[in-house]
Amino acid sequence: MNKSSLSVPLDSSPLPLDDSSDRVSPVILWHKKTRMAAVESKRAKLWGGRFVGSTDPVMEAFNASISYDKKMWKEDIQGSxxxxxxLLKANLLTETECNNLITGLEEVEKEWEAGTFSIQPGDEDIHTANERRLKEIVGEVGGKIHTGRSRNDQVAVDMKLWLRGHLVDISSHLVNFIQVLLERAENEKEILMPGYTHLQRAQPIRWSHWLLSHVWPAVHDLERLTGLYLRVNVCPLGSGALAGNPFNIDRQSLAEDLGFEEATENSLQAVSDRDFVVEYLFWASLLSSHLSRLAEDLILYSTSEFGFVKLHDAYATGSSLMPQKKNPDSLELVRGKAGTLTGNLCGFMMVMKGLPSTYNKDLQEDKLKLFETAEVLAGVLQVMAGTVQTLKVNADACRRALSEEMLSTDVAYYLVKKGMPFRSAHEKAGEVVKLSESLHCSFSSLPLSELVKISPLFTEDISSVWNFEHSVEQYQADGGTALKSVNNQITRARKFLTNFSLA
Known part of the structure; x- marks a missing residue:
């Protein structure tokens, strides 16, 4: 008989548990150990009073979340x-009882910090584990900590406390990433390069202007994070299972003690609300897509065909077969992780879309997506900052990639400045391109006599157009690639970072 074919007798007659004989059946021993573990598990449960028998071991494991929600041990103790x-303020605890509970919780906290906390078979989640250990330390008074509280409002406040701390941490990584981009933009303002549309060379721009094009989405991500933080910073504790708290708990004071701005308005909504998780997953997905686009640009720019940048060895890998290869693995991973984070968002949205009111166990999926996304995003931001900070830009390669046909729009602007309507000027500029191709020469080599045939508005001063510095400097308006505009962008972005704060 295979062990997998055995079923656990939930309510059957007692099995012989005396294993002193060396002839005891292995099947009986297995049943004994399983039954004993089930008994211990039942004793530790917070909800087992109305149940008869034990939970199927497979269901026990399927139901448990301690393997991942233990990440919130500190927040769970903080909330307790x-x-x-x-409870003391509501006269539900004496001062001695309250002090004993807090002292016990502090002991539990020390065990977690020291790595000596022992998770037991019946600890299905972090709330069960901490309360079980609290009772072991302080005795039966530990059972009073759950008066009027449900794991429904307990897990909600734990998650908000955890996410609130994470948002502060992740914002510091994002701020650092933006600062890296700004530092390079400040120091490399003179480098010119092609700007692209449809991956085709379009117009000359500054390298610093391209860097800043990735600064502003990140700045907007920080702005969005501020709004998310406000919605996370609302306390659900004191909502009970769904109907509220019957013991006159001062929820506003409780919220203030935990550093929240306010308490939730409706107990039904509070215990089932995971909008803050969805919003965080969306925020992380959007940020990762911004980072992925930057990664894609740099992957292209690092190829031999472009040669604009060279990654530091610390952020690249080689080939197991081709010794000459230097692969942009850091950037490819950033690009790939964006798909993972967007998948977490879509997956959890599908969990949420059809749930009935208040708490449902489906919501246990929230922590899996939340914790994975948080961990991945922290790594992505740090790797991206390091990659950008340490890469080398090849100013000469960027310059060599500029070609005079990229000045075609400038030809149209030249004619516009002399009074020609833009649509006509655009057509005339196209004729200049055609002329250059037919004569197999660059724009700057075109005879003025031929240009005059296209339009009499062409004069000797057309030679000033054949200049890439002149081209970028004409874009003086806010947001342009001229040096003045680039400097203004850097100043504004740094001012934003100086004034940025979540709390």
Missing amino acids: VAYAKA
Whole structure:
């Protein structure tokens, strides 16, 4: 008989548990260990009073979330300490009981910090584990910590506390990434390069202007993060399972103790609300897509065909077969992780879309997506900052990639400045391109006598157009690639960072 074919007798007659004989069946021993583990598990449960028998071991494992929600151990203890104080204010605990509970919770915290906390078979989640250990330390008074509280509002506040701290951490990584881009833009303003549309050379721009084109989406991501933080910073604790708290808990005071701006308005909504998780997953997905686009540009620019940049060895890898290869793995991983994060968003949205009111166990999926996204995004931002900070830009290669046909629009602007309507000027500029191709010569080599045949507005001063510095400097308006505009962008972005704060 295979072990996999055995079923656990949930309510059957007792099996012989005396294993002193060396002839005891392995099947009986397996049943014994499973039954004993089930008994211990039932004792530790917060909800087992109305149940008869034990939970199927497969269901036990399927139901448990301790393997990943233990990440919130600190927040769970933080919420319990604040709730103990709220129970004291509501005259549901004596001062001695409250102090004992807080002292016990502090002991639990020390065990987690020291890495000595022992998770037991019945610890299906972090709330069960911490309360079980609290009771072991302080005795039966530990059971009072859950008065009027449900795991429904407990997990919601734990997640918000955890995410609130994460948002502060991730914002510092994003700020650092923006600063890296700004530092390069400040120091490399003189480098000119082609700007592209449809991956075709379009118009000359500054390298610094291209860098700044990736600064502003990140700045907007920080702005969006500020709004997200405000919505996360609302306390659901004190909502109970769904109907509220019957013990006159001062929820506003409880929220303040935990550093929240306010308490939630509706208990039904509070225990089922995961909009803040969805919003974070969306925010992370959008940010990762911005980083992915930057990665794509740099992957192209690092190829031999472009040669604009060279990645530092610390952010590249080689080939197991071709010794000459230097692969932009850091950037490719950033690009790939963007798909993973967007997948987490879509997956959890599908969990949320059809749920009935209040808490449903489907919501246990929230932490898997939240924690993975948070971990991946922190790594992506740090790798991206390091890659950009350490790469070398080849100013000569960028310059060599400029070609005079990229000045075609400038020819049209030249004619516009002499009074010709733009549509006509655009057509005339196209004729100049055709002339250059037919004569197999560059724009700057075109005879003035031939240009005059296209339009009498062409005079000797057309020679000033055949200049890439002149081209970029004509874009003086805000947001342009002229030096003045680039300097203004850097100043404004740095001012934003100086004034940025979540809390």
